[in-house]
Amino acid sequence: MTRSSHPSGHADRPAPPPPRSTLQTIVSLLPYLWPTGNPGARIRVATALLFMLASKLATVYVPVIYGRIIDALAPKDAAATAFVVPLALILAYGAIRVGSAGFGEMRDALFAPVQQRAVRLLALRTFRHLHAVSLRFHLDRQTGGLSRVIDRGVLGMQSVLRLAVFNVVPTVLELVLVTVIIWHMFDWRYAVVTFTAVLVYVGFTAILAGRRSRYRRTMNDTDNDASTKSLDSLINYETVKYFGNEEHESQRYDHALARYERAAVRVQVSLNAMNLGQAMITATGLTLIMLLAASGMRDGSMTVGKFVVVNTYLIQLYQPLNFLGVVYMTIKQGLVDMEQMFALLRVPREITDQPGATALAAHLSDGAAGDVLFQGVRFGYQSNRTILKGIDFIVPAGGKLAIVGPTGAGKSTISRLLFRFYDVTDGRILIDGQDIRSVTQDSLRATIGVVPQDTVLFNDTIRYNIGYGCPGASQNQIEQAARTAQVHDFVAQLPDGYDTRVGERGLKLSGGEKQRVAIARTILKDPRILILDEATSALDSRTEQDIQAALRAVANRRTTLVIAHRLSTIVDADEIIVLRDGEIAERGTHLALLAKAGLYARMWTLQAAEHDLEPAT
Structure with missing residues (x-):
């Protein structure tokens, strides 16, 4: 494609x-x-x-x-x-x-x-x-x-x-x-x-x-x-x-x-x-x-x-x-x-493990979560065009950070850098105090679970697509993940159940169904760090509320980064950062940002008019 x-x-x-x-x-x-x-x-x-x-x-x-x-x-x-x-x-x-x-x-x-x-x-x-x-x-x-x-x-x-x-x-x-x-x-x-x-x-x-x-x-x-x-x-x-x-x-x-x-x-x-x-x-x-x-x-x-x-x-x-x-x-x-x-x-591997790279270690005794630190991060897809211009933030272990901003501000770039699809131009990213460039990519990516906005499924069964989060998982584990993602009842009603084939890129399922399957897949992976990239953008309001409750349960004792367009989905975040032109324009809790009457408050007011939300005060 x-x-x-x-x-x-x-x-x-x-x-x-x-x-x-x-x-x-x-x-x-x-x-x-x-x-x-x-x-x-x-x-x-x-x-x-x-x-x-x-x-x-x-x-x-x-x-x-x-x-x-x-x-x-x-x-x-x-x-x-x-x-x-x-x-x-x-x-x-x-x-x-x-x-x-x-x-x-x-x-x-x-x-x-x-x-x-x-x-x-x-x-x-x-x-x-x-x-x-x-x-x-x-x-x-x-x-x-x-x-x-x-x-x-x-x-x-x-x-x-x-x-x-x-x-x-x-x-x-x-x-x-x-x-x-x-x-x-x-x-x-x-x-x-x-x-x-x-x-x-x-x-x-x-x-x-x-x-x-x-x-x-x-x-x-x-x-x-x-x-x-x-x-x-x-x-x-x-x-x-x-x-x-x-x-x-x-x-x-x-x-x-x-x-x-x-x-x-x-x-x-x-x-x-x-x-x-x-x-x-x-x-x-x-x-x-x-x-x-x-x-x-x-x-x-x-x-x-x-x-x-x-x-x-x-x-x-x-x-x-x-x-x-x-x-x-x-x-x-x-x-x-x-x-x-x-x-x-002969195509060079742009992202490689350093000689002697070790597995990412969990500093917490139970390994339940990991803190994430962005320190002076600068990055550009082109040498003459910088996307991120000195980003600094920390997400404590088990905390929830939301990232908002207009299109092109660099929100998704942050998730790609954390997952190490690219390396930073300057600065560093640390998980539990370890620079992600010094650890193996396999261990890094095993630590992070992503629910993307554009969900693409394999042309296989629903069982295979959910089980992809943990190859070898039992049927009970797959069904439990599906229940948490609010998709089990839908699958159970299908004539072939979990053996239903989803078609090329999952086209036989609706957008909401695909996203719930993707959420179930990430739940089954059981990562320490969650990245939710507009994870509920294709869901109706009722389903979105159910999924948000499920995601809150999944995010419990996990470090969570939420890239959001719908501000109503991040009001409970421990901290919200607002990106503009690759820089952090504002940061704080939902209420604190509304009180500033700045960029975040204007975004909230606009969405309130569209979705009948509580206006900014």
């Missing part, structure tokens, strides 16, 4: 990692094929390579045996050999062909677990890395495009491993062996023609494939664009309907598909040109070898069996070369796709 626009979307950020060469991509892949600390995998790879060598040795020896059989069965030698020699040669021929196929199959069977594990480890590493990079990166990227990069990278790795190990390397080995054998059995002219034809073939293919790879990159980019537009439009189905923009979305999608169509046609036409050139090179090589062989037959230097051998070798060698263009392009494209995935792995 397309991430919503945010100030950080225009933030100063590191330049994207430069593309790497094909050789660098291959080198990056090698550790997955020869993993350290896994001797079993290394033994499998080494044994598979031995079987590959045995398979190719058997393959290149087949034409030799075949030629000897033909010479042995020739009329001039039939009397001398009787039936013994041809029979032995025929049996040897059959055994070698079986060995060639058998060694190849054993090679594949041995290498398959190594290949699949390498693919799995690389995909998992990429997935974990995407969760480890900063929020800034994800706000700048489109999730649909990222998922396509990972999917293609995994498929590309499978293609490279399958074709490079089982096709290209054996073909190169076979070429060397065939050249040596032809030189030994005939003379240097046959070897030179064979080797030269193959080199010209490979060089021609590499040049054409290099051009085609550029077309493929363009096709990939347009494919990403089309996929992203499709996914974005379908995710925002309701918005499309609200504005009657189905035709507009279709035109955007068709425009992306048209660009993909043009790129795909160029790829196909270039493939046809490459195949034609390869056929001409192959035919020229075969013709020259046939002319040499025919000349040898005339002067008596070549027997019928040797004539068959040299032609069999060429046909046997050109058979895999016929697919070299497709193989080369597939490998080249696989390397391009892999490079895109490796590029994701």
Whole structure:
């Protein structure tokens, strides 16, 4: 999906990692094929390579045996050999062909677990890395495009491993062996023609494939664009309907598909040109070898069996070369796709644990809450635009602080800094006296529970979404959290109960139902510190009162930060700070701020007129 626009979307950020060469991509892949600390995998790879060598040795020896059989069965030698020699040669021929196929199959069977594990480890590493990079990166990227990069990278790795190990390397080995054998059995002219034809073939293919790879990159980019537009439009189905923009979305999608169509046609036409050139090179090589062989037959230097051998070798060698263009392009494209995935792995982790970082420790003996201190905090999403300008406040353990202010004042930025989606530019944030930059991110985020304003649920069951707050929680624990969040009765009335699927991003539930599920999820997490970011904004007044009572119960003996727009929800806060232009304009209790008749009082008066609240006095 397309991430919503945010100030950080225009933030100063590191330049994207430069593309790497094909050789660098291959080198990056090698550790997955020869993993350290896994001797079993290394033994499998080494044994598979031995079987590959045995398979190719058997393959290149087949034409030799075949030629000897033909010479042995020739009329001039039939009397001398009787039936013994041809029979032995025929049996040897059959055994070698079986060995060639058998060694190849054993090679594949041995290498398959190594290949699949390498693919799995690389995909998992990429997935974990995407969760480890900063929020800034994800706000700048489109999730649909990222998922396509990972999917293609995994498929590309499978293609490279399958074709490079089982096709290209054996073909190169076979070429060397065939050249040596032809030189030994005939003379240097046959070897030179064979080797030269193959080199010209490979060089021609590499040049054409290099051009085609550029077309493929363009096709990939347009494919990403089309996929992203499709996914974005379908995710925002309701918005499309609200504005009657189905035709507009279709035109955007068709425009992306048209660009993909043009790129795909160029790829196909270039493939046809490459195949034609390869056929001409192959035919020229075969013709020259046939002319040499025919000349040898005339002067008596070549027997019928040797004539068959040299032609069999060429046909046997050109058979895999016929697919070299497709193989080369597939490998080249696989390397391009892999490079895109490796590029994701090279995206720096903006927020990292310091060396020797320790877990956040609870200073209270029961670990029930933690005090939060913002000390001279300054922060900006851009170096030339400061959002927070020296924020100072403290929330004692078990206390409740509310943060209010106009849109863009920096309220949500405070919660992001506390959760350490970003690091402060200046100043520091402490929990129980510990700078959050000196503790591990896992322990910090395990301490904090967030109920966001924009609740997004997984396309799974209600049970899964509530249980996400504590994976492995029992059904009783899930139901208890749902009761506290005032959502259990609603779920119990559904035909499938807790097994009800909520749809993409929870669209099958109303806004209030989604928020109550989110509240239940946070309740189940049982954090020491709560951040409520407009947690009841989508609820009606009656439900809001019920949820506020539930949240007060949950917040008991927990440190709570409330980011609020509705001032009626924070009148019981121990302290309220009013932000304006990144600074604390006012602070105090609800009554004290009303008595000041300042910014907070004016905000209260405006909302009182809208919602019939008690006016400021």
